[in-house]
Amino acid sequence: MTAADLVTTVRNVRAGHRTLLQILPIYVAVIILLMAGEAIRGGFVSLGNVGSLLLLATFTAVVSFGQGLVILVGGFDLSVAWTMTMAGVFLTSQAQGLNARGAWVVPLVLAAGAAIGLVNGLGVAIFDIAPIVMTLATNVVVQGLVMTSISGTPSGKAPPFLVALTNRSWGWLPWLVVFLACFTVLATLFLRATPVGRRLHVIGYNRTVAQLSGIPVRRTLILAYVLSGVCAAIAGMLAAGYTTTSALTTGDSYLLPSIAAVVIGGASILGGRGHYPATVGGAIFLTVLSAILAAVNLSDAVRTMITGVVILLAVLVIGQRERSH
Amino acid sequence: MVSLALARMRAVPRAATARFLAQPVTASALLLIVACVIYFAAQPRALSAYGIDNLLDEYTALALAAVGECFVIITGGFDMSVGAVMAFINVIMAVYMGHNATGFALLALGIGAACGAINGLLVTALRIPSLIATIAMMFVWEGAALFILPQPGGSVDQGFVVTVTGSVGQIPTAAFILVAAGLLGGWVLKTRAGGWLLAVGASETAAHTQGLPVRRLKILAYLLAGLFYGAAGMFFTAESGSGDPTIGQSFLMEAFAAVAVGGTIFGGGRGSAVASILGAFITGVINNLLQVLGVSSFTTPAFYGAVLFLAVAARSSRLHGYLRDAAHRLRPGSAGAGPPRSVGRKGTVLIPGGGKR
Numbered sequence: 001m002t003a004a005d006l007v008t009t010v011r012n013v014r015a016g017h018r019t020l021l022q023i024l025p026i027y028v029a030v031i032i033l034l035m036a037g038e039a040i041r042g043g044f045v046s047l048g049n050v051g052s053l054l055l056l057a058t059f060t061a062v063v064s065f066g067q068g069l070v071i072l073v074g075g076f077d078l079s080v081a082w083t084m085t086m087a088g089v090f091l092t093s094q095a096q097g098l099n100a101r102g103a104w105v106v107p108l109v110l111a112a113g114a115a116i117g118l119v120n121g122l123g124v125a126i127f128d129i130a131p132i133v134m135t136l137a138t139n140v141v142v143q144g145l146v147m148t149s150i151s152g153t154p155s156g157k158a159p160p161f162l163v164a165l166t167n168r169s170w171g172w173l174p175w176l177v178v179f180l181a182c183f184t185v186l187a188t189l190f191l192r193a194t195p196v197g198r199r200l201h202v203i204g205y206n207r208t209v210a211q212l213s214g215i216p217v218r219r220t221l222i223l224a225y226v227l228s229g230v231c232a233a234i235a236g237m238l239a240a241g242y243t244t245t246s247a248l249t250t251g252d253s254y255l256l257p258s259i260a261a262v263v264i265g266g267a268s269i270l271g272g273r274g275h276y277p278a279t280v281g282g283a284i285f286l287t288v289l290s291a292i293l294a295a296v297n298l299s300d301a302v303r304t305m306i307t308g309v310v311i312l313l314a315v316l317v318i319g320q321r322e323r324s325h
Numbered sequence: 326m327v328s329l330a331l332a333r334m335r336a337v338p339r340a341a342t343a344r345f346l347a348q349p350v351t352a353s354a355l356l357l358i359v360a361c362v363i364y365f366a367a368q369p370r371a372l373s374a375y376g377i378d379n380l381l382d383e384y385t386a387l388a389l390a391a392v393g394e395c396f397v398i399i400t401g402g403f404d405m406s407v408g409a410v411m412a413f414i415n416v417i418m419a420v421y422m423g424h425n426a427t428g429f430a431l432l433a434l435g436i437g438a439a440c441g442a443i444n445g446l447l448v449t450a451l452r453i454p455s456l457i458a459t460i461a462m463m464f465v466w467e468g469a470a471l472f473i474l475p476q477p478g479g480s481v482d483q484g485f486v487v488t489v490t491g492s493v494g495q496i497p498t499a500a501f502i503l504v505a506a507g508l509l510g511g512w513v514l515k516t517r518a519g520g521w522l523l524a525v526g527a528s529e530t531a532a533h534t535q536g537l538p539v540r541r542l543k544i545l546a547y548l549l550a551g552l553f554y555g556a557a558g559m560f561f562t563a564e565s566g567s568g569d570p571t572i573g574q575s576f577l578m579e580a581f582a583a584v585a586v587g588g589t590i591f592g593g594g595r596g597s598a599v600a601s602i603l604g605a606f607i608t609g610v611i612n613n614l615l616q617v618l619g620v621s622s623f624t625t626p627a628f629y630g631a632v633l634f635l636a637v638a639a640r641s642s643r644l645h646g647y648l649r650d651a652a653h654r655l656r657p658g659s660a661g662a663g664p665p666r667s668v669g670r671k672g673t674v675l676i677p678g679g680g681k682r
Contacts, residue, residue: 076456123634128643130591132403136581137634144627152623252574256460269454301471308464315453315461 025318026265026281030288037292044295047172053287055166055174059242060257060283062180063235065187066117066228067258068279072204073224074271075124075131079139080232080258081251083116086146087236088246092156097244102159109233116142117229121222147248154246162241176238180280187276200224205272257286264314285314349588349596353603356586356636360610368617374495381499382490384609386411386561388503390576391583391601392510393441393553398584399514400546401526401593402448402455407554407580408573409466410440414558416470419479419568426485433559434552440466441551445544463573470570479568489563502560503602506553510598513549522546526593582608582629586636608632 037044063080070077087109095102116138123134168175191197199220203210211217235254240246261282267274289310293303345351365372371380390407397404414433422429440462447458491498513519525532525542533539561572587604589596611632615625638644 123638126643127638127641129634129637129641130585132581133585133591133633133637136578136585137630137637139630140578140626140633141630144624144630147623148621148627260457260460263454263457269456299472299475301468301475303468304471305465305468308461308468311464312447312453312458312461315457316451 022266023275023278023281026278026285029314029318030281030285033285033288033292037288037295040292041295044292051169051172051174051177053291054177054180054284055242056291057280057284057287058176058180059235059239060254060261060286061280062183062238063232063254063258064261064279064283065183065276066231068262068265068267068274068276069191069200069224070131070228071259071262071267071269072200072271072274073221074204074207075221075224076135076259077120077225077228077232078132078135078255079116079120079142080228080235081255082139082142082146083113083229083232084236084239084251084254085246085248086116086142086251087113087233088240088250089146089150089154089248091162091237091240092154092158092244092246093150095156095159097157097159099159099161102161105159106162106237109237110230113229113231113233113236114226115229116232117226118222120229121225124225125218125221152248154248156245158237158241158244158246162237163244166238166242176242184277184280191276196220196223201272203271257283260311261286264311264318266318349600350603352640353587353597353600353607357603357607357610360607360614364610364614364617367614371613371617378492378497378499380606380609380613381497381503382564383613384605385499385503386557386564387576387579387583387609388602388605389506389553389557389560390580391587391605392506392598393550393557394580395510395584395587395589395596395598395601396513396522396546396550396553397455398589398591399526399593399596400522400543401529402543402546403459404444404547404550405456405459405577406440406444406463406466407550407557408576409463409470410437410551410554411558411561411576412470412570412573413440413466413473414555415562415565415572416474416479416568416570418559418562419481420474422482422485424482424484426482426488430485430559433562434555437551437553437555437558438548439551441547441549441554442544444551445547448547449540449543463577467570467573470573474568474570477567477569477571481562481566481568486563486566489560499560502556506556507599507602510553510601514596514598518542518545523594523596526595528594579605579608582633585633588640607636 034045034050043049063084067077067080090109090112091102091105094105094108120131120135120138123129123138124131127134164175165179166176191200199210199215202213202215203217203220207217232251236250239250239254262274262279263269263282264285265275265278265280265282267279289307290303293306298306346355368376370376390411394404394407414436417436418429418433444455444459444462447453447462448455451458453461489498489502493501514522521532521537521542522545524535524537525539525546529539532542557576562568583605584596584601585591585604586607587597587600587602589601589604608629612625612629615628616622620628
């Protein structure tokens, strides 16, 4: 480790700031996809439809923020799946469709998400367990706890204020899309303009340099996992609010999209590089893609296959490739 | 507590026994024996020829999948397509096989190897990160399986089922398959190319600098992995006697768990095919034990996760470091003098071409 390494690290982390070029491609891809949608079915690119597509992308975008943070520091979070399901299930079963109960259930669910993240973070940062194994273990533990506590059947209803947040709209513009916009701005500011955000980048780019520069590496790693747990909990509650009820399969269906959105958005899977606005673009891309495939009269089987091929193509065209030997 | 004992032993210069016990295969074998003793104590009926035959049939497919996954993880990648490839092969056999069992058994291996080769090419020639390439291929094979057989069903030649799940003389066929897989997997990693696979996983840059054909080695790893998924899919077909396009997800998670419990390091550079087989049976025996103890199927995953965590944490060299420090601090005479703060060690030393030391 030399001073030159330190300089390159700092330069690479800072270079990320200047470039809009890394965010643009995914939105170009989204526009191409939208045009394809319009060609396949007229009226696909109407304000109303785009609004509802953005609404649907919000859930993936929120869980992808946490996933993206963990990927940024060189890990994965597989436990977002059951953290999301846990959030939805507890929200509906405890709130029972009442705002008064929702007011104390929501903070509790957020705390539970943070606790799951904390366990992941401790395992990875303190015990040095591979992130994929650690989060896989917590995922099944949470699954077991949730299934046991509800005896396998989710019940209840989301509190009305969450149902309103996720279903109401001003004209064509859903409230949730405004929420997504605010979330994106705040998340980007957090990553780019706060010391913690910069530390996360440096750790992901080169952990040794981070350590030598006096960054509290372990604490920052743990923070990334905690935030991922919280984001998964938020996404789970929003999804439960949107459907009013909760389901056991919610989380699993968002796990792979949460990773895919980050990678399609051009983040490096090895850590250190990534832009949250591009990840949001990745989430929108995946949502539009599945909407188009739903519009075309195809079987589930063919839809799944096309999703796989399009993810490959997207990564090929705009994704970050691995260095090669 | 094996790990605690190990940590104590490491406080003194590491004895040969400690080194022996710390090896993935020995450690996994010990864990498996402990799990089996508890299982057989809780369920004496399982300790019969019939019971053991059942146990082997139940988890051989998982063990084969774990060996395959282990090859990819050793080189520092992930293969998320393991379950989907198995599901694809499973439905092909259940739908098209008829009575041509031998032909389709070979076809299963061929398809598996081809799927693996595609993964390998995506990762090397197109330089797509392994996680995302194999997730995409997972979608493709899962979709293809659903396309061929939308609902669980199909039928499998009875002769094939009897041959694969039956026994030769007194010994179950599954045992032969497992021994063959263990020998093959173990042998591959002992060869020169196998040592190179480990070297690529330990440090791709170093392997490249040493002049190793990194790309071809990676393709080889994915191809071998696919071959084992083919065998796993074939065995699962015989064992279940039908086709099911949705088996992918559960096999994916279980294969990862089996490899991790077997002590293969995620991130590459160290691992064992035999230990992965043992890992599959450790998780399998624990699963059966939980059923015997009457733990509700809702709660089982929580125990499963806890076991996975303990098995991996017990091998964490960072944890051993902490324990070593603690032992050092507690020893009389060393009070006051600050103990050396040990840092987690990173695996074995690798010599390209010479295997691992």
